[in-house]
Amino acid sequence: MDLRFLGGAREIGRSALLVDDSLLIDYGMEGGNPPRYPADVDPDAVVVSHGHLDHAGLLPALLAGDSRPPIHWTPPTRDLARLLAKDTLKLQGGRYDCPFTHAELARLGEVSETHGYRESFEAAGYEVTFYDAGHIPGSAHVLIDDGDTRLLYTGDFNTADQRLLSGTTARPDADVVVCEATYSDVTRPERATIEEQFARSVEQTLHEGGTVVVPAFAVGRTQEAMMVCEAYGIDCYVDGMGVAVTDRFKHTPGFLRDPEAFRRACGHARFLDKSTRDEQRKRIADQHAAIVTTAGMLAGGPAMTYIPAIAGNPQHKVAFTGHQVEGTPGHDLLKTGSAEIDGRHMRVAARVEGHDFSAHADRDGLLDFLDSYRDADVLVNHGDRCPAFAAELRDAGFDASAPENGTGIEL
Template sequence: MDLQFLGGAREVGRSAILVDDRLLLDYGMLTGDPPQYPVGDPDPEAVVVSHGHLDHVGAVPALLKGSDRPDVHWTPPTADLARVLARDTLKLNGNSPLCPFSEEHVHRLGEVDTRHGYREPFPVCGGIDGGGYEVTLFNAGHIPGSAHVLVDDGDTRLFYTADFHTDDQRLVSGTTARPDADVVLCESTYANVDHEARDAVEKRWADSVRTTIWEGGAVVAPAFAIGRTQELLLVADAHDVDTYVDGMGVEVTRIVRQYPEFVRDPDALDSARGNARTVTGKDGQRERIAQGNDLIVTTSGMLNGGPAMTYIPEIRDRPTNKVTMTGYQVEGTPGRQLLETGRAEIDGRIMQVAAKTESYDFSAHADHDGLREFLAAYEDTPILVNHGDETEAFAAELAADGYEASAPALGETVTV
């Protein structure tokens, strides 16, 4: 089995692994200005998508530009979320020559959409007997519908972890899957981090939000639409914090509620959604809300688009206000700039932000200890490390502890 790393190698973003020039695992994009897409020009027979985040699914419609129509395999939530992300990408970048697909290609997803549940093996590229593969998806504990991907060609069993979390979140339960494998391709986003206990993070965040509101300030919580928005709504509801919700997270929450079997507590999610007031953005509503003293959960999580572009300029001048960053901030994004410098480029303008900025670790990824606990089940299995800023360092740590571990480079092909 040959694995070619078209993206996500020694970086976070644009995950794409081509198996034997036939089967593509994920096909994402790297958020930035301009956005970056996987290298090469793959022409797979089939695609398996691990989950509905932009860095894993964002470029999939581009695979449907030619006459070929590779089947796209994913869970039901991922299928729906992929379309939301694709249309948002077109809204933001559709007029750019760098955008690799159009609305026509998004429509074509309906021709190739093949949905699967967890632990239900299915044939790909003709199946094992036809010279192809048997694939099984397992709950990865990352976001609703997220999956580990086990690929079996009859000789080699590749276990692609994709993004995963070993601990429970309010939205989804942590992964318990440890299938037998001959090689493991493991993410490492937080390989150099130890997460604070989630209940402690929740309490600090809720206390900070309540204090700011009590003092007369507004709190803007930029959040990823998929996963993080719903998690924050659940936390706010559990801590009796009234909330506004704005942006793509509104539609995503509606989609996620359609698949109760893919969330940890559907009733809690319904309660959280009922506790949140939806912002329509009409008639200056956002500007009025920003002048009040409320919690506003809104996209984009890295301050590179969405209603956050309205809220941050409105609240930035008042030190009584607050911005709580709750997700990973890719280098070069306005969110990373704000955390590091107190300034951010919003809608083309560099803005000094006097409002207090805080960062909270609500990560949906396994941390260092979680990764090591997960990989303890594979001590005698070769490990390929990807999707991280320090993949080589983590691979070296594993190798020092007796693992056969390496971190492939972008464009490299590895035979397993």
């Protein structure tokens, strides 16, 4: 079995791994300014670990011309990938040449093949099995078996329970593990502690007559914030792409930890109606409520309306729910109290704080997961310190390395 990293090695974004020039695992894009893409490829088949932009965002581009490789994924990943592709076409239309068209997006339905967890299937001559990765609904570890070598591609995963999902417990036998390393140098408090700190902070601001804007990623984080708000009795509005994502999750309840708790959170939250949301946004900013809205790092979305509306009053608050990548408006606002919002530099008097609701395993979670693979070759990817983490693993007795993009590896 030969591997070639087309993207996502020693970086976060544009994940793509090719097996024997035949089977492609993930095909994402890094949504920067401008976006970055993995190397071109024409596979026989594709398997997709989960429906985030950096793993599934470029899939329609594989369907240009006469190419029609089957795409294998779970039902939630299929739904999310199509939703993200539509959003990409809309957002990139006026700024960059989008690498795919509406016609290629429509072809996703022609080549889609969905599978549940632990249901083995054939793809490009390999036996493939998905295991619940605990990251977002539908996320999967991908096990690939060619009869001689068992390759486990972890995708993004979480070992800790969230309200939306249980942490991964899957540890299938494997000879080689391609493991993400996003938070290999971060150790988090217990999830319950993070939730309580967030809830108490929001409650205090609302009690004092303020409004709380909660920037959140549309996929996973918005729904997690909704469920925390419901559990603590906090009134919340939901705006942005997270509204459509939430609706998709209603159709695949079997991929959620507690479908009834999710249903209650949906009933508790107030979703902005698409036809009247511009008028609603102006009213809501003055209603002393929690507003869960995209974008999670303030790089667009309805947050561009809400942040200016509360910026001038220290009674209000911005409560981030995840890591803010350096160079994003969210990072600038969290670190300096000012940022470029919707094209203009803005000083924000509202209080700004961060809460780490990440759906990735932290350092302890990564080590706990990898402890089951001490006899396997470990290839570290999807992180900004992959070589350092690989060295730490070697010091702990693992056979570990951190390939570069373009690297070919013979197993």
